[in-house]
Amino acid sequence: MAGLEFVGVRKTYPNGVKAIHGIDMAVSDGEFVVIVGPSGCGKSTLLRMVAGLETVTEGEIRIGENRVNELEPADRNIAMVFQNYALYPHMSVFDNMAYGLRNRRTPRDEIARRVAEAAGTLQLEGLLDRRPGQLSGGQRQRVAMGRAIVREPEAFLFDEPLSNLDAKLRVQMRLEIKRLQRALGTTSLYVTHDQVEAMTLADRLIVMNAGVAEQIGTPLEIYDAPATLFVAGFIGSPAMNFLSGTVADDGAGANLDGAERTLLVAPPASARRGRITVGIRPEHLEPVSRETAALEVVVELVEALGADSLVHGQLADGGEGAAVTVRVDGARRVAAGEVLSLAVAPNHVHFFDPDDGKRLA
Amino acid sequence: MVENRPWLTVFSHVVLCLGVLVTALPIWIAFVASTHPADSMLSGRTPLLPGGNMLENYATVLGSGVKAAGSIPVGTMLWNSFVMALMIAVGKIAISIIAAYAIVYFRFPLRKTCFWVIFITLMLPVEVRILPTFGVVASLDMLNSYWGLSVPLIASATATFLFRQFFLTVPEELAEAARIDGAGPLKFFRDILLPLSRTNIAALFVILFIFGWNQYLWPLLVTTDEGFYTIVMGIQRMLQAEDAEPAWHEIMATSMLAMLPPVLVVVFMQRLFVKGLIEQEK
Structure with missing residues (x-):
């Protein structure tokens, strides 16, 4: 087992597109780190660089x-x-899991042992043929996991592994992945665009946007104090609801x-007089x-x-862009127009500087 | 079609039956002719039912050849055709699958150019390049040899193109998974790509085998030694019997024999086809 470290990692594609603008981060041994972001933010590229499927332009x-x-x-x-x-x-399922081991000239009985063990963990025993x-x-998802497990790697890399499953199965597999990772204690890097998956799985989260790690922290740190x-x-x-306004004269x-x-x-003291963006989550109204x-x-709509x-x-007298979402108790009846x-x-x-989008603290 | 129109059904069946008749009748007549003695074919009335000389006729053509044409035994010609068709089919598949692998999976300079150069050769069938090809084969001393019969026909743009199209449909992740599993380029080719191409190979083999079997012009040019005559050109030579009527019964027997191997290949490979198609998945 081992940790993982990014030092000033950058990626520029041959056509000049800059995918990653410098990531510095250390993942400690056994940690489950989720990289989350919208599509095209560079999260998969980062993972593929760790896997060795993309070259690293700069950094280590x-x-x-x-x-x-x-x-x-x-x-x-890695797997x-x-x-x-x-x-x-x-x-066959067995051969799928054994292929990597055979290529590494693992002894036959060792392969059989490891595959049997992984099949046991993943409830694939009856399906090996x-x-x-x-x-x-x-089941295919489990086989893919089994193929990773039998390698006994230093790190697991997951590239949106659940996005081809239906909603119910996704929740179930999410739990299984978490349980499995706990049990094996293998350092894991997990890419997803689904923020629920990210929140539930991660020990730590990397929120990426346009090739930049906007914030790195535990799920609750990020939820409680988003940096941008x-x-x-x-x-x-x-x-979150974003409302723009101005800082009151008395601050x-x-x-x-x-x-x-x-x-x-009161906005934080660092907030200058002038425009400000206020963020309030629907559940905090x-x-x-x-x-x-x-x-x-x-x-307008319930x-x-x-x-x-x-x-x-x-907002009652709001112009453009003053949309608000509120989460209310299900028992409470609310009608449109009310x-x-x-x-x-x-x-x-939460208070943000509307110009650079940074959190005011 | 779910529409229920009885007359349309009857009509389409009639058309299909006519089609079958048009295709099958000449083959039937050839078969009937191959079972009659020599003179019944020359009497002016073509028999429509099999005669009693079948074993005799087939034994003659297989064993000693058509005497009047001074021809060699049909068995030898069948063997020559078989070797040539097999070499062409196997050679074409082997070369084109490797070429397609290189074009799809490797990034080398002028990759696109290479593909288009191969593609352009589609416009140059054997007949167009037959003189220079003959020159090359002659100077390589490959006249009257199996190599001479097959090698010039082996390069195949069509097959390369088909394999390329197939490889492009193989998900990229499969190659990446294999890389992570420690499979080098050759191992990936052998362990993953080749088994996945099985159905394509089978389909191409059928087509290419028949293509090779039916070669006429090229064998006619490069073989002067009777021992290397192929069956398709052999039949034509039988018709040019000197100072005698063509031995139709024996020619027809030879034709029937010449038709047999391609039919067998199709029948046999069709099973493999279907098997492969059932197992195939997205």
């Missing part, structure tokens, strides 16, 4: 103590699980565009009586999810 990637930039994928002692599983269609074509999506507007909008579902609050009352939560409300929202409902609306008076949880208000 270390697995354990060794620089691996120049090593062939097979010599890096990768692909989005479409990439199982060899003409080989089947071809991938005869398996369900979830992008992170704030990307992590959390439904997404003790913010005047939101389209709201009658001043939001009485609470319907209250008119007198104590900080915001008033005209309801999505009832059962346990709770998502209320979409606009005016909802909302209180704000003061500890959960």
Whole structure:
């Protein structure tokens, strides 16, 4: 087992496209790190650079103590699980798992032992003679994991492994992956665009946007204190509400565009007088009586999810861009057209500089 | 079609039956002719039912050849044709699959150019380049040899193109997974790509074998030694019997024999086809 380290890693494609703008990070031994970001943000490229499927333009990637930039994928002692599983269609499940070991001239009985063990862990015992074509999506996913496990690698690399599964199976496999990684204690790097997957699986998260790591931290750190507007909008579902306004003259609050009352939560001292972006998550808004409300929202649409409902609306006198989503208790009936008076949880208000998108602290 | 139109059904069946009749009748007549004694074919009335000389006729052509044409035994010609067709089919597949592998999976300078150069040769069939090719084969001393019969016909742009198209449909992740599993280029080719191409190889083999078997012009040019005559050109020579009527019964027997191997290849390989198609998956 070993950790993983990125030192000033950059990637420029031959056609001049810059995919990664410099990543510095250390993943400690046994840690589960999830790289999350929208498509095209460079997360897969980063993973593929660790795997050795893409060259590193600049910087260094270390697995354990060794620089691996120049090593062939097979010599890096990593195992990768692909989005479409990439199982060899003409080989049995057993052969799929054993292929890598055979290529490394592992003794026959050792191969049999490891495959049997992995098959046991993944409940594939009865399927070892089947071809991938005869398996369900979830089973194929397990075989792909088995192929990674039998290698007993220093690190697992997962490239959106669950995105081809249906929603229910995805939740189930998510738990299995987490359990398995705990049990094996293997350092893992996991790429996904699904922020729920990211939050639930990660020991630490890397939120990437346009080739830059916007924030690195534990899921809750990132949820509680997103470093940028992008992170704030990307992590959390439904997404955080952003309201623009100005810092109140006495510095003790913010005047939101389209709201009658001043939001009485003091922006951090570093906030200059002037424009400011206030972020409030839907779950941190609470319907209250008119007198104590900080915001008033005209309801446009209600999505009832059962346990709770998502209320979409606009600030009462808001112009463009003052859309607000509120998460309310499912038992509460809200109708379109209604005016909802909302209180704000003061500890959960985020302030951002509207110019560079950075969090104000 | 789910439409229920009885007359349309009847009509299409009639058309199909006519088609079968048009195709099958000449073959039937050839077969019937091959079972009659020599004179019944020359009497002016073509028999439509098999006669009693079948074993005799076939034994003659296989054993000693058509006397009147001074021809060698059909067995030898069949063997020559078989060797030539097999060498052409196997050679074409071997060379084109390797060429396609190089073009699809390796990044080398002028890769695109190489592909297009191969592709352009599609426009140059044997007949167009027959004189220079003959010159080359003659100067390499390959006249009257199996190599001379097959090598010039082996390069195949069509097969290369087909394999290229197939390789492009193989997911890239498969190659990447193999790289991580420690398979080098040759191992990947042998362990993954070749087994996956099995159905394509089978299909191409059928087509190319028949292509090779039916070669007429080229064998006619490069063979002067009777021992290397192929069956397709052999039949034609039988017709040019000097000072005698063509021995139709024996010629027809030879034709039937000449048709047999391609039919067998199709029948046999078809099973492999279907098997491969069932197992194939996305």
